Each structure stands twice: as C-alpha cells, then as structure tokens.
Amino acid sequence: MTDDLREQVHAAARRARVAADELVLATRERKDTALHEMAAALRSRAPEILEANAKDIEAGRAAGLPEGILDRLALSETRIEGVAKGLETVAGLADPVGEVLRGSILPNGLELRQVRVPMGVVGMVYEARPNVTVDAAGLALKSGNAALLRGSSTAEHSNTALVEVLRDALDKAGLPADCVQLLPCHDRASVTHLITARGLVDLVIPRGGAGLINAVVEQATVPTIETGVGNCHVYVDAHADLDMAESIVLNSKTRRTSVCNAAESLLVHADVAEAFVPRITKALQNAEVTIHGDEQFTRQQGVVPATDEDWGTEYLSLDISARVVDSLDEAVRHIARHGSGHTEAIVTDDVRAARRFTARVDAAAVFVNASTAWTDGAEFGMGAEIGISTQKLHARGPMGLSELTSSKWVAWGEGHVRPRA
Template structure:
C-alpha cells in the first residue's frame, strides 16, 4: 500500500473517531485526561525504556546536546507531563462557549459557538512531551489527533501513544482519537500534508526548515508556529540589577527552547555600567557572546555577524549590540526578529508603551523574562505550540485556539 493510501486510511479513522469525540460531554473528556495521566505514570517504565533507546541512538549519531535534551524524558519530566494533563482537565471546556449572541429584529435567535476543528495533524521534531501535550489539548477541545513526530523519537511516540490509546478506551472513547502517523520517511509527511478533506488543520512545530516545508507544500490549512529569534532590550531607564537577572534567566534557564533569548541589545547611555556586569555573568554560565565593537572591548567576546543576528542558537550563544536609542533597538528587532517574543527592561512607562506598540511580535515582555512565553505559564494549561502568524491564532495556543466557530440560528417557523 502506498504512503498516501496508508495515511488516508489513518486519517479516515481519525475523522470517524472525531464525530464521537465532538459530542462527548466534558465529564468524559476530563476522565480521559486523568486516565491518560495515570496510565503514563503507571507504565512509566516502558515509556522511559523506549525513550532511552531513542536517546542512545541520538547520542550515537552525534546529535547536538540541545537536540538530545529536547528528546529526553526523565521521571521528573514525565511527572510534569502527567500534571499538565490533570491541569488541562481542570480548565473550562471551550466547546459550546458562546462567542457572541443576540436576538435579531425579526425575532431570530443568533449564537456563534465554539466547535472543534475535527482532525488536527501535528508534525514536529524531537520533544516527546509534545506528543502528550498535543493529544491532551486536542482531546479536551474535541479534536482527533494525528501525531507525526520526527524519526528520532519514533520509539518514544509508539510507546506513549499506546499508553494514551488504552487510557481513552478505558473511559469509553474510541482509540483512534489519538494516532501515530505511520512511516518515518518524508513520503508519509507529504501524504499527511495532502490529506485535505480528512485532516482539517496541520500544526508544524520544530525548526525553520520543517515549518517552511509544511507551510509551502501543504494543501491542508496550516497554523504556523515559528522559530524563536528572541531579543532582550535593556533601556537607559532600566534597573540594572533587575536587567541582569532577566537577561541571565532569559538566556540560560533552558537554552534549547524557542522562548530562550538569542540576542541582547543595550542602550548606549548605560552600556559603560551594564556591560561589565552582564558580560562576565553570561560567560560564567558558559555563554559565548558574539558582540559588536562595544562588546568586543571585553575579553572573550567574538565578533558578531549578520548570521549571528539572524540565528536561533538554541544553545549557550547570544548575539549582542549596543544601540543609541529605543527606536534603534526597535529597528534592529524589526529586521532580525522571528516575531516570537521580545522583552524590554525599563522603569520608564513611556518607553515601555512605545516599545510594546512598536514591536510586532506574538508576545512582548516588560520587565519580565522571555521564558514566560508559554501556555502553562500563561495559565492555558499545556500548549500545542506558539503561533507567530496573525490569522486565527497568535502566541501560545491553548484550548480556545484549537476550536473554530459555527452559527446556530433558532426561529419559530421564520421564513425569509
């Protein structure tokens, strides 16, 4: 059977299962989420064993440390994943929410309500936690999930999805609301991207190449998640101790994720005082700084290039520059940013307002670490991704972003 035929068969099963899930009450969906969390912990040994095999293969093949970190599961991370599922169960069910409603002049009652997409396809790299997050968010929002992870987490995904499918069956839902998309080659990915009419939306999550490929080649509608070329700007009115803590946390708290800072901009008026603090603090934590001439005046700072300014490093590297003004910082960000997250550190309310208005990114932080751009931190529960596009969803995508709407019109024999 061709890859296309296999994928269409899987997608057809997801479509059939989605009809049952769409009418399931919240109590059943929440019970499924709790069952999924319990099952992941009860069967942790088999999940962690499968993941260990993936990690060993990645290390043997020379995968970078940030990739190995992304695909690694530990008992602690598994505990966190299970907690996220339970937190998701506690959140309101978006399905059926009335977005707006009115009684028209002719007496018709009009309601716009949230409804599931139907079948959501996820195409993603590494990060087996995404398998669980996506399955959970899709289930809570009434969507069947088709999960196509990268080949380096194939064993983990098979083990995780087997656990999740058993869990949803235990509460009376069809197993096919959660499926691994079979195949490890590009043919299966391409077939999923062409399954228009069976898959309702695709969400790519990974590097720039993956996202570009899905956006450009898919005939199924795509919600684009973006890479994180994230900036921190330290304004002339910044509290420098506060700024130092924010820069360090934004860059080093976890480097392999998309909300980690990749570029540092410092206002010229405070550079002479701030650079001697921030440069050694970053270097003590192993960060390699690629800086402009002002930064290069200090030891062990490498010259910065346009490639550095454009890079999502996902490791202990950062580009850095001194800028003459807030507007210059904004211009730099407009040129190099991927539209994910930017931060300003300042005690000047006017500067903060100008920055937040002028910077066109999905999230803008004022006196806070860029690491807060996250569905869990925003109180959305586990996120399915961070959208950097402007249509349908932008920023961390939680439950409401995984729904569409329809109009329900009620009359009493009205005719036009």
C-alpha cells in the same frame, strides 16, 4: 511504496474522522475522565516510557545530534510528571466546545448564536519532542478534536510508547482510541500525504525548526497554523534597573537553551553600556555563554565578533548575539529586521519607554521587566500548549484549547422564511 504510505496516512485520517464525530458528542465529564486516565497511565507506565526514550537518546548520541536536540528529546520522571500534571490541568479548564462567542435576537425573532466547535481532525508535525505527543493529544481531546501525530524518527521509540499508553487510557475511559494516532516517521512522504490530505484533515500545525515549518507552510494544501522559530531579544533600556536586567538576561538565555522562548539576542542602550556591558559579559561568561558581539562588546575579553548571520540566528545553545544601540527606536528597528515575531522583552523603569516598546514591537508576546522564558502555554494558564503561533490569523502566541476550535452560527426560528427580493 508511496501509494501504500499515502493510503496508510489517509486511512488513519478516516479513522480519526470517525473518532472525532463521536468525540464531538462527548460530555466534558467523559473527556475529563479520559484526561485523568491518561495522566495516571503515564505515571504508572513511566518505566517503559523511559526505557523507550533511552533507546532514542542512545541512537541520537550515536548519530551526533546536538546537545540542544538531545535535551528536547530527553524524558525523565520529572518531565513525565510534568506532562501528566499538564493533562490534569487541562481537565480542570473550562470546555471550549459550545461556548457562546456572541449572539442576539433579530427584530423578526430569529435567534442567532455563534458558538465554538472543534476543528475536527488536527495533524501535528514535530521534531524530537516527545512531550508534544502528550500535550497535543490532551489539548486535542479536550477541545473535541482527533489528533494525527507525525513525530520525527529521532523520537520513534518514545512516541510509540507514549501513544500506546494514551490509546489504552482512552479505551479504558470509553472513548475511541483513534482519537490519538501516530503516523509513520521514517519516510518524509508521510508528511506530504498528511499536509495535502484536504478533505480528510482539517488543520495541520508544524512545530520544530525553520526548515520543517517552512516546508509544511509552503507545501500544505490543508490549512496550517505557523509556529515560528524563536529569535527572541532582551533590550536593556537607558532607564533599566541593572540588577534586574542581569537577572532577566541570564534567565532568558540560560534557563533552558533548547526551547524557542530562550533569548538569542541582547540589546543594550548606549547610556548604560559603559556600566552594563562589562557586567553582563562577565555574568554570561560565568554561565558558559559565548557572546557574539558588536564593536563595543568585543572590547571585553573572550567576546567573539558577530557576523551579519549572528543577528538572525536561533542558536538553541549557550550562545547569544549582543550589540549596543543608541536608542529605543534603534532597538525596535533591529528587532523588526532580525526578530522572528516570537517573544521580545524590555527592561526599564520608564513607563513611557515600556509603552512605546510594547506598542511598536511586532511579536506574539512582549514582556516588560520579565524573562522571555515565560512565553509558555502552561505558564499562561492553558495547562499545556500545542505550539506558539507567530502568524497573525486565527491564533497568535501560545495555543491552547480555544485556539483548537473554530465556530459555527446556530440559528433558531419558528417557521422563519425570507421574503423574495
């Protein structure tokens, strides 16, 4: 069975390579036409997609999946419209393939250009997020890559329906349907075969919980881009506007708890703690948030004492850890120890404090007087995102089209030969 599954995955990768070789020659017009066809197909076939998604939701509830996971899994007409618009936005973006990154003419007349090129075959491993199926397919297509999608069994019906719709649209647009393929999801060995298919697969991107990401990064022989979990903090500085701070904390925490840009920790400067701690405690509790607090927070009714584990937890629920710090530097040290390198925010009217915070905090995104919820490829103008990288090599933060490309040097000569040494 394992050998059969390996061959199944490798055969899909070989088909993807053939598709990628054709896609690299496709004009922007052809790719954009296909993206619009994909968007139109999602809208016209929304009923069958929602019917498939309902099966996954029903199975997930029966299996006792947490509400946060069910929220990630759920599709609606609004969410389908959102991913369809995302494809149209991607179609409107500049084609990264062929972009000249730098170039020069050497003194001997040899012309050098470093240009963007597709990665080739990109594998995605992800959990319970059918929207990723569409985002990954669209971004891969526009950047000239073929996508191998390995979703979770919890989204099997949804992903199958979505990929069928997308493949039909590609075929209608005159591009290879194998630009998008769905891999088997019931045996974890399919992940292993994908992430070790060196020579067949050029890049793997894991997107999901810490366990999935760590397993892929540690076991892969194919190059990977690590998309980390989101233990995001909001730090309310001594010079914060407390009205603004309350609004930002609430939005960061409660806008949508199941996503990686949701705030999981609140830090409050001691100079404003007396005024802000009771206020934000009441506001969060009114929003049904459970606060896991330090000694000063637990003086407020209903606050649960925080454990050491709470400071590093990505809750993905209506929970937040909270503590009072004596200085901005202490806040930075807390974030360095417990943060995941995803998104951190400071609320302050002090420009010097803001500059110190943004310089010292080591994260993919750092916000001043803005909600952590803004860390999103679509909001950053990328149309969609294939993930949010928390590593420091090649790509960091929301990953869009350019992050799915590599580069090559192209040299033009006129019989140039290099003299013998």
